[in-house]
Amino acid sequence: MSHEKFLDELISTLGADVAQRGADVPERYHTDWSGTPPQRPLALVRPRSTQEVSAALRLCTAHQVAVVPQGGLTGLAGAAVPSQGAIALSLERMNTIENTDTxxxxxxxxxxxTLQAVQExxxxxxxxxxxxxxxxGSCQIGGNVSTNAGGNGVLQHGMMREQVLGLEVVLADGTVLPMLRPMIKNNTGYDLKQFFIGxxxxLGVVTRVLLRLRPAPQATATTLVAMPDFDAALAVLARMQSHFGNGVAAYELMWDSFVQASLSWLQLGAPFAERHPLLALINMDGKNESQLQGDVQQVLEEAMEAGEVVDAIVAQSVAQAQALWKLREAPAELNNNMHPAINFDVSLxxxxxxxxxQACEAAFSARWPQKHALYFGHVGDGNLHVSVDGKTVGGTPEAIEAVEAELYRLVGEFQGSVSAEHGIGLHKKPYLQASRTQEELAAMRAIKQALDPLGLMNPGKVFD
Amino acid sequence: MSHEKFLDELISTLGADVAQRGADVPERYHTDWSGTPPQRPLALVRPRSTQEVSAALRLCTAHQVAVVPQGGLTGLAGAAVPSQGAIALSLERMNTIENTDTxxxxxxxxxxxTLQAVQExxxxxxxxxxxxxxxxGSCQIGGNVSTNAGGNGVLQHGMMREQVLGLEVVLADGTVLPMLRPMIKNNTGYDLKQFFIGxxxxLGVVTRVLLRLRPAPQATATTLVAMPDFDAALAVLARMQSHFGNGVAAYELMWDSFVQASLSWLQLGAPFAERHPLLALINMDGKNESQLQGDVQQVLEEAMEAGEVVDAIVAQSVAQAQALWKLREAPAELNNNMHPAINFDVSLxxxxxxxxxQACEAAFSARWPQKHALYFGHVGDGNLHVSVDGKTVGGTPEAIEAVEAELYRLVGEFQGSVSAEHGIGLHKKPYLQASRTQEELAAMRAIKQALDPLGLMNPGKVFD
Incomplete structure (x- = not known):
């Protein structure tokens, strides 16, 4: 059997420590955090160097075996789940911080x-x-690059793409592209590294990353503000940015449904005496702790006079700031409280x-009057998350699909994107064309064909 | 003759107002600011809409006629100079600002x-x-995108790539890619627009651009500082960025040779009583004019105590700031004072x-003891410009080539880039491989082949 010959060659080339047959592969490599059904890979390869990645890919090309790159396996779209007959290539042993130039x-x-090791x-x-x-704590920088990760810092620093100054990538045929020259400005032909981000x-396996670091803030402030409606929320964001510029480090908006779920699931005390349509958690950076606190107070007073803010709490300590941010942690409890949680990550x-x-609420309520839906997100970046409790819409696969179809129809209507920061992977493939035209998809396929002519790199992910 | 048939069809499709035969094309479309010998295009097409661009490209593909896109024709690398037998496609009539969403x-x-129209x-x-x-005043946004333009604002806002949220591009076969959805986060397959920037x-013709705007600064300050050596210059930049963060809007370093040339060519008075190895022009943004001035004074005093700065002038008025910035304007006088000016735009x-x-100075002096070379640049971005007076190295084409070869050899040794912000075009093709490996060039060619299989888009530019 040709797979046997491939596996023998793989193990003899890389050693039994680096390459394991599928039967020996632990379950943790069979799926990721997306909830995709597990799939045993043909083999698991855990290289210790770019050269070993290249050697593995050369063999895969010679035997036409597909490759699924794996990082920390925390993806929510299923991109790192093994495909049938593919090897899993885990980067977990290539975990050296090679150089820091402050x-x-x-x-x-x-x-x-891991991302946390880089942060620390x-x-x-x-x-x-x-x-x-x-x-x-689990996700890896290579996965952050490959998904163009977002998160809490986008408002201030941009997506992962804007933190990447260079990449080393191995193509399907084992070719190493060393795009690591440490330059901010480098207009020498196509900026190839951009093709692999996201x-x-x-298109290839990311093996090294040259990251940009940012200066540490000298002071930070946290406030929780209550607002009457979405236009007020945008006005407050604009007011904050006008005053603090790029010092506005986070602006996380939470609709009341989300706040109530957080209070209940995490057993927190209500921050305000009254309920409000919208709360925002806002972080600001500055140069001086007391001046920053004073500035925040002043801007909030102006916003209250303008009717944009109806109530506000300014954290007086790190502990109080952390307590306020607890409100934003309901997402970690979704799977314990919704059966199942139907999660969305859309850009608008x-x-x-x-x-x-509002349009989602109206559409859902018309069809599923009992539905329970939460709205929250990185509104400063145009990124909204929606979570619908599957059992409140019927709980069947058909009902879940109907909820997805309804929401993605509205995304198309609003000229939005079906994935803001999680990627397409396996899960959102059916909806990719809601955010991309046929012409765009054809251009993507042409690029794929150019860099991976045998179609061995993570097949069946993003598009077929 | 098949070109006659093509021209007839082009004119009958687009009208004689949009498409002109080569014989009728004014000289200004024959070359750009790079000094490349003029070349009459087969025809000039000046479309008024994306649809007309698409129609022109469909005809070019049908007749296998090459296309050279033209913007403001201010490029310094020759990318917009017509190729033999190609049509020139000028975007100059597509000059509408369609929508501004503050x-x-x-x-x-x-x-x-034009860039200036966008700025205004x-x-x-x-x-x-x-x-x-x-x-x-002349360059166009489409050209800024296609060259991933740099300039004075990169330190604060990044290159053109970071100002582009969306693009509309027409491929060689006339296909329109409408990548204009106004979202900061949009992880839906490959970020196709990145492929066309730079x-x-x-790879295609940029027809529309969705730009990001930035908040206007409330106060600005300008200072000219004198420093003993390059390490001091980096320390001052770090000190400024540590204090003002992203408020450091420009940091332009000038070696003494450049300063003396500016003083002489522009007939300016010396800013300081003594000459200094290095001067830097620094702009800072802030919230409050008087506070910003005070902060700048304080940081400069700290830098002087640390020995990083030996003298400094803080502009007390807009007029004085403009006068200080005059020192940076020698580049506009290079061609009047050097015969010829051999100009470099490298990243390190x-x-x-x-x-x-220092290595350039040493290498040049060893071979051409009479050489006159100026050093200046956007050092905050790692971008150095060097201009060598051709007549001081012999003035022959061989001598000019030898100067280029010497400098680019050093760029390779220092792991730099032969083009920071001007691009490759025609002029830097021979040196592209000093900044890119054969594997990278092969990957670029594969991308080119994928999106422009007939090789009609700006042939002979960037690489052959």
Whole structure:
């Protein structure tokens, strides 16, 4: 059997420590956090170097075996779940922080370093790294690159794409592209590294990343504000940005349904005496703790006079700031409280998010009067999350599909995107064409064909 | 003759107002600011709409006629100079600002709008646009996208790539890719628009651009500082960024040779009583004029105590700030004072720029003891410009080539880039491989083949 010959060659080339047959592969490599049914890979390869990645891919090309790159396996779209007959290629052993240059604000790492390790190394060097998200302890930088990760820092520092100054990538045929020159400006032909950021492993394997670090803030402030409607929320964001500029580090909007779920699931005390249509958690960076606190107070007073803010709490300590941020942690409890949670991660023109949420509520309520839906998100970036409790809409696969179809129909109507930060993977493939024209999809396929002519890199992910 | 048939069809399809035969094409469309010998195009097409661009390209594909896209024709690398037998496609009539959304900070424009028109419209709307460069009155947004333009604002706002939220592009076969959805986060397959930014018209024609606008600063300050060496210059930049964060809007470093040339060519008075190895022009943004001035004074005093700064002038008025910035305007006089000026636009790891300039001086002096070379640049971005007076190295084409070869050899040694912000075009093709491996060039060619299989888009530019 040709797979046997391939596996023999793989193990003899890389060694039994690096390459394992499928039967020996632990279950944790069979799926990711997306809830996709597990699939045993043909083999698991855990290389320790770019050379070993290249050797593995050369063999896969010679035997026409598909490759599914794996990072921390925390993806929510299923891009890292093994495909039938494919090997899983885990970057977990390539976890060295190779170089930190605080003067230039750069850090070069292997792709298997966790996001948290990068964050901690940046702080130890007196700087910060611009991307942060809930899975920080498990997710890996290579996966953050491959999904163009978003999270809590996008408003201030941009997506993962804007933190990447260089990449080393191995193509399906084993070719190594060393795009690691540490330059901010480098207009020498196509900026090839851009092609691999957000490609979800379908064009090549990211093996090294040259990251930009950001200066550490000297002071931070946190406030929780209550607002009457979405237009007020946008006005407050604009007011904050006008006053603090790029110092507005996070602006997380929570509709009342979400706040009530958080209070109940996490057993928190209500922050305000009254319920309000919308709350926002806002972080600001500044130079001086007391001046920043004073400025925040003043801007909030102006916003209250303008009727944009109806109530507000300014954290007086780190502990109080952390307590306020607890309100935002309901997402970690979704799967314990919704059966199942039908989760969405959509992008919209920022100004339309309020109307979109209303349109979803109206459409859902018309069809499923008992539905329980939460709305929250990184509104500063135009990113809305919606979670619907499956059992309140009937709980069947058909009902779940109907909820998805309804929401994605509205996304198309609002000229939005079906994936803001989680990617397409397996789960959102049916809805990709709601955000991309046939012409765009044809151009993507042409690029795929150019860089992976045998179609071996993460097949069946993003598009067929 | 088949060209006659093509021209007849082109004119009958688009009208004689939009399409002109080569014999009728004014000389200004025959070359650009790069000094490349003029070439008469087969025809000039000046479409008024994306549909007309698409119709022209469909005909070009049907007749296998090449297309050279043209913007403001201010490029310094020759990318917009007509190729033999190609039509020139000028975007100059597509110069409408279609939509400005200050709440979302977005502006949608046609590709032929000048940079200055965009800047002025942004200011009129109470915001600013992040890219600025000397050719602002003539260069067009489509050209800024296609060259991934740099300039004076990169330190604060990034390159053109970071100002682009969406693009509409027409491929060689006339296919329109409408990648204009106004979202910051949109992880739905490959981020196709990235492929066309900096591609110098070799993959398609940019017809519309969705731009990000930035909040206008409330106060600005300008200072000219004198420093003993390059390490001091980096320390001052770090100190400024640590204090003012992203408020450091420009940091332009000038070596003494450049300063002396500016003083002489522009007949300016010396800013300081003594000459100093390095001067930097620094702009800072802030919220309050008097507070900002005070902060700048304080940071400069700290830098002087630390020995990083030996003298400094803080502008007390807009007029004085403009007078200080005059010192940076020698580049406009290069062609009047050097015969010819051999100009370089290289990128280097920021920390190595000082050593690189020393290495150039040493290498040039060893071979051409009479050489006159100026060093200056956007050091905050790792971008150094060097101009060598051709007549001081012999003035022959061989001598010019030898100077280029010597400098680009050093760029390779320092792991730099042969083009920071001007692009490759025609002029830097021979040196592209100093900044890119054969594997990278092969991947670029594969992408080119995928999106332009007949090789009709701007042939012979960037690579052959």
């Amino acid at each position: 003067r230039a604000g750069l850090m070069q790492v292997q792709a298997g370093v 190394a940046a702080v130890a060097a007196g700087m910060v790294f611009g991307v942060d998200l809930g899975a920080r 490609a979800e492993g379908t 023109p920022q100004a339309d998010i309020g109307r979109f949420a | 709440r979302a900070g977005l502006m949608q424009v046609q590709a032929g709008v 419209a942004a200011v009129a709307a109470g915001m600013v646009f992040g890219v600025d460069l000397g050719a602002r 591609a110098e018209g070799t 790891p920021q920390a190595d720029i000082g050593r690189f300039a």
